[in-house]
Amino acid sequence: FARQANGECTIAGVSVRELAAEFGTPLYVIDEDDFRQRAIAVKNALEGAAKSIGTSAKVYYASKAFMSVEIAAWIKELELNIDVSSGGELAAALASGISADRIGLHGNNKSTREIARAISAGVGAIVIDSEIEIERVAAAAAAQDKIQNVRLRVNTGVHANTHDFLATAREDQKFGISIADAPDMVAKIRSHRHLNFLGLHSHIGSQIHSREGFVEAVRRLVKLHADLSVNSEVPELNLGGGFGINYKPADEALSIHEFAEALAAAVKVECERNSIAVPKLAFEPGRYIAGNPGVTLYTVG
Numbered sequence: 001f002a003r004q005a006n007g008e009c010t011i012a013g014v015s016v017r018e019l020a021a022e023f024g025t026p027l028y029v030i031d032e033d034d035f036r037q038r039a040i041a042v043k044n045a046l047e048g049a050a051k052s053i054g055t056s057a058k059v060y061y062a063s064k065a066f067m068s069v070e071i072a073a074w075i076k077e078l079e080l081n082i083d084v085s086s087g088g089e090l091a092a093a094l095a096s097g098i099s100a101d102r103i104g105l106h107g108n109n110k111s112t113r114e115i116a117r118a119i120s121a122g123v124g125a126i127v128i129d130s131e132i133e134i135e136r137v138a139a140a141a142a143a144q145d146k147i148q149n150v151r152l153r154v155n156t157g158v159h160a161n162t163h164d165f166l167a168t169a170r171e172d173q174k175f176g177i178s179i180a181d182a183p184d185m186v187a188k189i190r191s192h193r194h195l196n197f198l199g200l201h202s203h204i205g206s207q208i209h210s211r212e213g214f215v216e217a218v219r220r221l222v223k224l225h226a227d228l229s230v231n232s233e234v235p236e237l238n239l240g241g242g243f244g245i246n247y248k249p250a251d252e253a254l255s256i257h258e259f260a261e262a263l264a265a266a267v268k269v270e271c272e273r274n275s276i277a278v279p280k281l282a283f284e285p286g287r288y289i290a291g292n293p294g295v296t297l298y299t300v301g
């Protein structure tokens with residue numbers, strides 16, 4: 001997005017006036033080159049940081065940042081994975097031709113139809129958000145005679161926003177299971193032969209500009225991950241998204257490299273402290289990929 005010397009605003013060199021005249025408003029405009037470059041940069045940074053601590057990373061584009069069939073097709077082509085959180089987003093992802101095992105299904109109020117559809121499509125992971133969902137996903141998988149990979153969303157008590165973070169001992173939000181309750185929930189998941197437990201998931205907030213909240217969440221999560229690993233392997237750890245971006249010239253967001261290095265360093269230290277091998281990692285950046293390349297045009301009335 002740029003303002004030219006004559007005052008004209010352009011996106012990827014195209015005048016917003018022309019776009020509005022051709023397509024009408026409101027209009028979502030995405031700079032495709034910029035989107036693709038950011039997606040690749042994020043993937044490389046997170047995979048590279050994981051590699052530096054002896055593991056690998058799956059990078060999911062969190063599609064609530066912006067979703068369409070075309071966007072999902074870019075994600076497919078760039079070999080990222082994709083997170084969806086409704087039947088509509090799942091349909092859009094599938095319509096792009098991305099392989100279903102690259103799709104993660106989120107949501108704290110998934111309908112039984114959405115769950116059944118995700119399982120029949122063969123999604124790579126369903127992120128279980130509550131106790132009741134364990135039974136729902138298990139029942140749907142059993143009805144289709146499938147074994148479904150699942151993660152358990154954990155509320156670490158760490159909530160981060162732009163400039164700071166809050167770390168509480170108790171959960172106080174509508175997503176996920178508290179750390180105290182997680183071992184029982186994982187035992188339940190493991191008791192179902194139609195569920196395969198991939199690991200824990202945590203997402204601590206959005207538009208985050210500092211590392212500290214992530215580091216504290218990693219400290220709490222890796223401890224839990226280690227406790228759950230005593231009798232049975234836990235292969236993956238999903239650390240979510242939330243990496244902040246610049247909106248105004250004065251903003252000074254961290255680069256994805258800085259986030260990736262801080263997260264990898266924290267994972268390494270905490271795994272050593274808890275005497276466990278470093279698990280495979282997963283991340284879910286959304287805004288960092290779609291935020292800057294995306295603009296909504298309105299006509300002032």
Ligand SMILES: *Cc1c(COP(=O)(O)O)cnc(C)c1O
Binds near residue numbers: 106240288
């Ligand atoms: C919103 C969300 C993300 C992505 O957050 P960004 O701030 O866009 O990076 C990742 N995971 C979950 C579960 C989310 O709800």
